[in-house]
Amino acid sequence: KHSRWIFRDYDCFDGLLVCLVMNMSQEIPASTFTADLVFLNKLSSFFKWHFEKGMGFGENDTWWRGVGVRTHPHEGVDLCYYTNVRGRRVYLGLDTYIPPLYPGEVIKVFDDFIGQTILLKHVFFNEKDCQLYSMYGHVNPLFHITAGQEIDCTEKIATIADTALKNRPMLSHLHISTLWLPRSFPAETVEWGMENDTAVRFCDPLEFFE
Numbered sequence: 289k290h291s292r293w294i295f296r297d298y299d300c301f302d303g304l305l306v307c308l309v310m311n312m313s314q315e316i317p318a319s320t321f322t323a324d325l326v327f328l329n330k331l332s333s334f335f336k337w338h339f340e341k342g343m344g345f346g347e348n349d350t351w352w353r354g355v356g357v358r359t360h361p362h363e364g365v366d367l368c369y370y371t372n373v374r375g376r377r378v379y380l381g382l383d384t385y386i387p388p389l390y391p392g393e394v395i396k397v398f399d400d401f402i403g404q405t406i407l408l409k410h411v412f413f414n415e416k417d418c419q420l421y422s423m424y425g426h427v428n429p430l431f432h433i434t435a436g437q438e439i440d441c442t443e444k445i446a447t448i449a450d451t452a453l454k455n456r457p458m459l460s461h462l463h464i465s466t467l468w469l470p471r472s473f474p475a476e477t478v479e480w481g482m483e484n485d486t487a488v489r490f491c492d493p494l495e496f497f498e
Contacts (some may be wrong), residue, residue, distance in 0.1 A: 316412050316420075318498040324387040324442050333372040343368065345492035352458030363483050363490045364423070364465030382460055385444040389422045389466070389496055394437040395475045402426040402456055403449025406433060407478055418468035418489065421475060425463035426451075435476075466493045 326334045342351030342358075343366040350356035351366070369377050392408035399405075405425040412420040427446035439445060451460045468489040469475055482488045 316496065319389040319496045320441060320498055321387060321389045322497060325385070328385040328387060328442070328444060331370070333374070333378070335371045335373045335375075337367060338369040338371045338377050339365070340369075342366075345490075345494065360483050364425070364463050365493050366461045366463050368459055368461035379459070380448065380461065382448050382450055384448050384462075386424060386427060386446045386448070386462060387442060388424070388439050388445055389441075389464070389493070390420075391441050392422070392439055394433055394435055394439060395421070396435050396478070397429050397433060398479065400425050400480055402451050402454055402460070403428055404446075405480070406445060407475065408439060409475060413471075414468055416468075416470075418470050421467050421469055421478070422493070423463075423465040423467070423478075425465070425480070426461060464493045466491050466496060 322334075322337070325331070340351040341347070342349035342362070345362060345365055347362045348358050350358055368380055370380065372378050388408055390408075390410045390412075392410040395407045395409050397404055397406050403426045405423055406427065406429055408422050408424075410420045410422065414420075424446060426449050428449050429446045430444055433439075433445050448460050448462055451458055467478075468491065469478070470487055473487055478488070483490060
């Protein structure tokens with residue numbers, strides 16, 4: 289699926305050795321995020337994600353106020369609903385446990401306008417020597433999620449934050465962004481609102497989903 293990416297270095301997550309070969313183009317495996325979320329939350333009736341207009345990457349519409357326009361194109365995807373095996377739309381509850389897209393290192397946890405955001409660094413590089421990062425917005429991080437923590441792909445990292453506590457007009461949801469940063473970029477400075485920074489390359493998280 290992603291044949292242009294380059295793996296570098298070696299790492300180990302919970303005894304699983306990930307062998308990353310310098311200067312050899314290999315595929316990034318599809319993320320098991322959806323399967324891990326379904327397993328962690330025992331969502332036996334899950335069939336597929338449900339997206340309203342405005343929830344997708346690069347879209348300009350809002351999805352929480354009827355017809356509206358965002359201040360800038362959406363830099364990620366919003367996960368709020370899924371379709372069950374009976375074809376019914378189901379709301380993703382506040383107690384939903386969130387796993388990461390891939391194993392990685394917590395770079396920072398910072399506030400957003402609903403809850404908090406977790407920034408993770410992964411071991412994948414692209415052909416421009418930029419490294420893959422993922423962001424999980426509008427969440428309540430679990431107590432052990434702190435900068436420097438190594439995270440496994442099946443680990444619970446957060447639950448969904450309640451928009452009612454901040455008097456926000458939309459339903460509570462998980463926002464996921466994926467981005468490529470140059471090796472020299474100070475990742476600890478990443479914040480929301482960097483979509484116009486030419487060094488920060490956002491991409492569609494669904495490209496990595498299984």
